[in-house]
Amino acid sequence: MIKQATLFFLVLGLAACSGIDQPSLSADSGVSDTLLEDMPKEWADSYAGNLEVQLFIDRLVQEHNYDRKRLELAFSHIKVRPKVIEKSDNQPEVITPYYEYKTRFVNEERAKLGRQFAKRNAEWLHKAELEFGVESRVIVALIGVETYYGRITGSKDVFTSLTTLAFDYPRRKDYFQSELEAYLLLVRKEGWNIGKTKGSYSGAMGMVQFMPSNYQKLAIDYDNSGHIDLWGSDADAIGSVANYLRHHGWKAGEPWFVMAHVEDRDKVADDINRGRKPNVDMTVWSSLGVLPTQPFLLQKTGLIGLRTGPETISYWLAYENFFTIMDYNPSRRYAMSVLELAESIGSYENN
Known part of the structure; x- marks a missing residue:
């Protein structure tokens, strides 16, 4: 085993080369003793034996009064999960053309199940539509795309997935460290067992697939049961989705997009799929x-272009609500699938 002092100077050297702020290791930091001694042998192949994880634990102890032994025990039981990194680098929302991607979500089976979900939850959907201004079919479709209406919520240990991405996925390391922190605070607040929470490979949880920070801030106990249950309560899922979308700017009663005809693609090539906000007036x-082929509102829109066949690109002018769906998942393929499924589901009053 590498002596701790050697590991310490190696990490500080890497930090200096990369421009990362070096951690303060004062005598009372709580981690300095660990740095001066060999870590337990049983930690050698686990995350508890990772110096960066020890510094993360130190911060949670200092800032949140977290129990150090509980954290060290939890990290000592897990190792890197390589498939999490592989999946993060090969997300279908990024690499799959829309005409293939949408078939997973926009089909008659998922629309049919969506109508059934809407019927079962008509009272909660009506309540959410009145309180948050989000159409019922959009709420239903989003849950349908995320987890097949709660059928597929993920079977991976959220703690291991988030830890892998927080310490072995440099591209989004800061983001996942903050999500890991949020998860551990949720564990303590909700009385969960660390490592027993199941979710997606990226750490998303429940039938709405909230990341831990969104679970903290935007999940709600919509059925007033006394606790938030995004796995077992349709009402909590419905209310939480509606709350999320309103928080991110959903505008009640306003359109999502209109189909458009593009006369000269080269002329607007730089504007297609650009940005995360509607930014151009219809007159421009x-x-x-770029001409709408459906009735439209004179509001700013963004130009969306997606491949709807091997040699076909279709265009839409997207309003604010389209981009609000992208706040849930920053993929235009995802947002279009949710809204096309919503159109297929229709209004629950008529189903």
Whole structure:
């Protein structure tokens, strides 16, 4: 085993080369003793034997008064999960063309199950629509795309997935360390067992697939049961989705998108799929040869172009509500699938 002092100077050297702020290791930091001694042999192949994890634990102890022994025991039982990194680098929302991607979600079976879900939960959907201004079919479709209406909520240990991404996925390390922190605070607040929470490979949880920070801030106890249950309560899932979308700017009663014709793609190539906000007036689009083919509102929109066949690209002018769905998942393929499924589901009053 590498002596701790050697490991310590190696890590500090890497930090200095990369421009990372070096951690303060004062005598009362709580981690300095660990740095001066060999870690327990049983930690050698686990995350508890990772110096960076020890510094993370130290921060949670200092900032949140977290129990150090509980954290060290939890991290000592887990190792890196390589498939999490592999999946994070090969997300279908990024690499799969829309005409293939949408078939997973926009189909008659999922629309049929969505209508059944809407019927069962008509009271909660009506309540959420009145209180949050989000159409019922959008709420239902989002849950349908995320987890097949609660049928597929993920079977991976959230703690191991988040830890892997927090310490072995440099591209989004800071984000996943903050989500790991949020998860551990949720564990303590909700009385969960660390490592027993099941979710997606990226750490998303429940039938709405909230990341831990969103679970903390935006999940709600909509059925007033006394606790939030995003796995077993349709009402909590419905209320939480509606709360999330309103929080991110959903505008009640406003359109999502209109189909468009593009006269000269090269003329607007730099504007297609650009940005995360509607940014161009309809009059400007018209001058550029981008023409709505459906009734439209004179509001700013963004130009969406997605491959709807091997050699076909279709275009839409997207309003604010389309981009609000992208706050849930920053993929245009995802947002379009949710809204197309919502159109297929229709209004629950008529089903």
